[in-house]
Amino acid sequence: MNRTQITELFEIFESVRSNPRSELVYHNSFELLCAVVLSAQATDASVNKVTPVLFARAPDPQTMARMETAAIEEIISSIGLYRAKAGYLKGLSEKLVSDFGGEVPQSENELVSLPGVGLKTARVVLNVAFGRPTIAVDTHIFRVADRIGLSHAKTPNQMSDVLAKRIPERFLKNAHHHLILHGRYVCRAQRPKCHECPVTHLCAFFKKSKYVTK
DNA sequence: CTCCCGATAT
DNA sequence: ATATCAGGAG
Numbered sequence: 157m158n159r160t161q162i163t164e165l166f167e168i169f170e171s172v173r174s175n176p177r178s179e180l181v182y183h184n185s186f187e188l189l190c191a192v193v194l195s196a197q198a199t200d201a202s203v204n205k206v207t208p209v210l211f212a213r214a215p216d217p218q219t220m221a222r223m224e225t226a227a228i229e230e231i232i233s234s235i236g237l238y239r240a241k242a243g244y245l246k247g248l249s250e251k252l253v254s255d256f257g258g259e260v261p262q263s264e265n266e267l268v269s270l271p272g273v274g275l276k277t278a279r280v281v282l283n284v285a286f287g288r289p290t291i292a293v294d295t296h297i298f299r300v301a302d303r304i305g306l307s308h309a310k311t312p313n314q315m316s317d318v319l320a321k322r323i324p325e326r327f328l329k330n331a332h333h334h335l336i337l338h339g340r341y342v343c344r345a346q347r348p349k350c351h352e353c354p355v356t357h358l359c360a361f362f363k364k365s366k367y368v369t370k
Numbered sequence: 371c372t373c374c375c376g377a378t379a380t
Numbered sequence: 381a382t383a384t385c386a387g388g389a390g
Contacts, residue, residue, distance in 0.1 A: 197376095239374075240388080276386080
C-alpha cells in the first residue's frame, strides 16, 4: 500500500460515523489502565460487568494495593485468565503507590514496567487517557492491517512500529480507534462484512477474497 | 514457545 | 463444538 492509498484509507475512516455497541467503561486513567489489563482475551462487555464492582471497592491504587488478591479474584472471576489478572491488578497498584506517587505514569517505559502491562496496553493508555499519537496493535488491528495490506509484520510489536512510521502524522492519534472499530464491527475475524465495508477498493484481502458477497 | 481460562458468538 | 475476545509473563 502506498502513501496515497493510506491517506485515502484514513480519510474514509474519518468520514465514516461508527456506532460502537460496547466499549470499556472508565472514569480516570487508573480505571482505564485496570480495564485494559482485564480486557486481554476478553470482550469489553465481560470487563464492564465486573469493573463497577471492582472500582466501588477500590477506586484508587492505594485501596486496591491493600486488597487481598483472593478478594480481587472473586470480583473478576467471570473474566478469563482471572487469577493472573488479579495478581497484575494488585501488583500494578502497589507499584503505582510505591514508585509513581499513586498516579498512572505517562511514559511508555514507565507503563511497561508495571506488572501485567505490555507494549499494547501501555500504548492504549497513552493514546486514550493521555491523547498521545500511539498505535497499540491488538488482535483486531493485527488482523485488519494484514488484510488491507497496511502491514504484513509477523508480530503485533513489529507492526506497531511499522504503522507508526507508515501512517501520516495527522491520522496517527485517531488511527488506533478507527482500526479497532473497523476490526470489531466490519472486518471481523469470522465472517467479515465486506459488503458493508467502505474501503474494499483499497483492500488486498477483498480483491482475492471469497467474501465478496454477503 | 506455552500457559493462563470464562464468556460469548457462530 | 470451536473460534475468538482491547495480551502478558515465564
